[in-house]
Amino acid sequence: MSSSQPIEPEFQQAYDEIVSSLTDSTLFEKQPKYKKVLPVVSVPERVIQFRVTWENDKGEQEVAPGFRVQYNSAKGPYKGGLRFHPSVNLSILKFLGFEQIFKNALTGLDMGGAKGGLAVDLKGRSDNEIRRICNSFMRELSRHIGQDTDVPAGDIGVGGREIGYLFGAYRSYRNSWEGVLTGKGLNWGGSLIRPEATGYGLVYYTQAMIDYATKGKESFAGKRVAISGSGNVAQYAALKVIELGGIVVSLSDSKGAIFSETGITADQVTAIAEAKINFKSLQQIVAEYSVFTEDKIKYIDGARPWVHAGKVDIALPCATQNEISGDEAKALVAAGVKFVAEGSNMGSTPEAIRVFETARSTASSVPSAVWYVGGKASNLGGVLVSGLEMAQNSQRVSWTRETVDKELKKRMINCFNDCIEAAETYSKESNTSTLPSLVKGANLASFIKVADAMFDQGDVF
Structure with missing residues (x-):
């Protein structure tokens, strides 16, 4: 099975890890239909690349490439972070978006997988210049996202300040206040426990x-x-x-x-x-x-x-x-x-x-x-609470810190149990005295959840 071009090493590594777990299990022997899913799920549903230009504090124009990789929406609206960092490129975003599909599936919430970003270094830039960068980035991204379509979050280089500027720009461009970004301020739609x-x-x-x-x-x-x-x-x-x-x-x-x-x-x-x-x-x-x-x-x-x-x-x-x-x-x-x-x-x-x-x-x-x-x-807690933030936005309510933390802890334990169950069900290992492989368990449990949704909706046939 071929997945990508060799010029995308980070994505290839993420893909190979999934393939290794699936092929080193009994899944394809017990249920051969799942073999059909790999070549389909490894191709993004949509890759958006766009030009972002802004005026820096010296009055000079700067330009950088912006991206959004909308990878898979079988389990729900695209969900995944925005990264503002000089290292941002398509291979890294494809790797992150591909991982996000399966990570989001393990939360037990209705979320697909995506990732995006901008190849820029924000260090040393003023708040005003960062605001202009966010406005320019969202001018194009706003065409492709929405509370029922794609709900980005923060990632490296995109914290509370940047989410605020991005949300304000989206609200202005679309004339709509909606739960389109997560990691928002508590005073305007954010969730307690999200930073933690x-x-x-x-x-x-x-x-x-x-x-x-x-x-x-x-x-x-x-x-x-x-x-x-x-x-x-x-x-x-x-x-x-x-x-x-x-x-x-x-x-x-x-x-x-x-x-x-x-x-x-x-x-x-x-x-x-x-x-x-x-x-x-x-x-x-x-x-x-x-x-x-x-x-x-x-x-x-x-x-x-x-x-x-x-x-x-x-x-x-x-x-x-x-x-x-x-x-x-x-x-x-x-x-x-x-x-x-x-x-x-x-x-x-x-x-x-x-x-x-x-x-x-x-x-x-x-x-x-x-x-x-x-x-x-193990690190899906952030996107899990982002999903809980989306739920609160849909209800126009704010849950208490205790409610969110209790839900986070419960769902992380559920995720662990799903990984254990999948590892034990499809393990090839004969040494029963040792622990099951959580690497394989996580990959198997999440792959099956996504694959079943894709079969049900006709994405794979």
Whole structure:
């Protein structure tokens, strides 16, 4: 089965992961009809590319390509983030959109898959210039989205400020106030828990892994947790881990990483969150903020957490794609890691996944196994609460923090159970003493949900 051109490496990697899980299971043997779905689902329903121009603060015209990949709508309106970053290209957006189809299916909500963005760097630009960029981007995008068609959200480079400018532009261009974007301000249609959702959901999913593997005997309490990244996902994952009694031993950014033997504190995470809004690096933050002391926090320039964190029980990569290499995965296994759950999309390289999966499948017993799950399942909390925001917008109501958090936790546990059930139903593995593969389980459960919808609607026949 052919999926794409070789000039789209990120998309090819995401496609190959799905194919590997499906072919290394009994799904096609038990239900051969599902073979028909792969070549259809791998092609986007629509790819939109457009020119975005604006006037910068120097009075000069700038231009950048804008994109929206509307991948699959069998399960509901297209849903997926907008990324404003210099690295944005069609391969990355196709990879993210393809992943989004299956991630959204695992939420149990009615959402299809999409992704979009703009190849631009917002660092150093004024609020006024960012507003002009958002207005220009939405001038074209507004033709292609709507509350029942396509509901974008934020992603890298698109936070609350940008969502506000984008929503205001959409409202102006379409003369319509509707739940067309998620991640909105609480005063105008947003949902409580949305900023926290991906990080919190990651921890809830990991707790479900711990419960299953230890038969409810263990929790985050006392566990050493290595976290990468220091943006929204990493911040809230760290805060939830600390709340549950875990010890956060690392955080990182693109320039380096910080480490603490005794555990990074909630106050330190809050300081990082405040400083990151102003694009400060961790090195600057540690030097400038009084909550950091040299004897407790160590900064290593150019480092990622995985080989420097010492003993690690749980690893939560929350930075970007392919951030754990094969060698780093081996280092984590040697450091005692038992649970690896991705807060980032495609956070582990194929080599790293093989290391983790080998450590799971060859273990002599469940307690000695290493359990890994990809972001398709473990980081879907953000889009899940985006779906809950859409539901609140449709009802013109706002749910309480407790209601949203309870629904998030319940659905993350449901997602885990769906992954386990699919892994056990279609597993080829003969070693029943080890844990089922959550990688395969997530891919199988989500693929079947999407495939069934496509069959029912005549997309595949």
